[in-house]
Amino acid sequence: MARHSRNEHLIQSLLRDGYLRSPLIIEAFQKIDRKDFVPHEIAESAYANEPLPIGHGQTISQPLTVAFMLELLEPKVGEKILDIGTGSGWQAALLAYIVSWQSGASEHQALDTGGRVFTIERIPELVDYAGKTIAPYSFIERGIMRLITGDGSKGYAKEAPFDKIIAAATAGEIPALWKEQLKVGGRIVAPVGESIVLLEKASVSKYREKRYFGFSFVPLITE
Numbered sequence: 001m002a003r004h005s006r007n008e009h010l011i012q013s014l015l016r017d018g019y020l021r022s023p024l025i026i027e028a029f030q031k032i033d034r035k036d037f038v039p040h041e042i043a044e045s046a047y048a049n050e051p052l053p054i055g056h057g058q059t060i061s062q063p064l065t066v067a068f069m070l071e072l073l074e075p076k077v078g079e080k081i082l083d084i085g086t087g088s089g090w091q092a093a094l095l096a097y098i099v100s101w102q103s104g105a106s107e108h109q110a111l112d113t114g115g116r117v118f119t120i121e122r123i124p125e126l127v128d129y130a131g132k133t134i135a136p137y138s139f140i141e142r143g144i145m146r147l148i149t150g151d152g153s154k155g156y157a158k159e160a161p162f163d164k165i166i167a168a169a170t171a172g173e174i175p176a177l178w179k180e181q182l183k184v185g186g187r188i189v190a191p192v193g194e195s196i197v198l199l200e201k202a203s204v205s206k207y208r209e210k211r212y213f214g215f216s217f218v219p220l221i222t223e
Contacts, residue, residue: 006047007033010063013049019067024077028070028097034063037090037133054088056123061168065196066091068212072198073166073189077101078113080159082181084152084190085168086121089130092147095119095166096139112143118159120148155181162186174199179207 011029014020035046038060042052051059075081075098083092099115121127127149139145148156153175160181170191178188188199200208
């Protein structure tokens with residue numbers, strides 16, 4: 001089965017099961033191929049609906065989990081998003097495609113919606129790896145994405161506030177610094193324990209929270 005058709009088969013399964021719903025997120029899954037973000041030695045497993053190892057005790061998340069979390073996050077064109085736990089860069093690239101999307105634009109037009117993704121990873125080797133996997137999509141070159149080496153548990157105050165924050169590793173609770181760095185009206189989607197939490201910032205000090213159970217993630221490690 002050809003690469004494109006295998007990716008489309010994965011997407012159709014996510015649609016049938018209700019994990020993918022939004023047209024722009026679906027388009028991002030079509031354009032940002034998961035196979036580009038897995039190690040060559042396991043490339044044949046790229047379209048399996050399961051997490052895959054990327055080295056250093058980390059994984060590229062299961063496609064249904066990424067789809068579910070992005071649908072909860074509701075990323076939009078032109079937004080500033082903080083992505084915590086870059087890993088191999090797939091989720092960051094999906095987000096960069098979404099925030100920079102323009103109606104009717106060709107892939108080669110250098111249009112700027114103002115959307116930005118700041119993606120932070122604590123493992124230097126994975127930062128280097130993600131830089132290579134993301135490079136063919138030119139998001140970093142075009143200034144749409146910034147790849148940062150650092151402790152994601154602290155957020156990224158230099159570019160706060162953010163419209164949305166998403167994390168790929170689980171913690172005991174949503175870090176207070178993430179809440180502080182979120183705009184009023186913004187959303188955080190992050191693993192807490194074995195659940196996914198959606199946190200909406202209703203005001204400077206008030207939040208609405210929903211939990212979705214039954215997920216498994218690598219732990220968020222702080223410096």
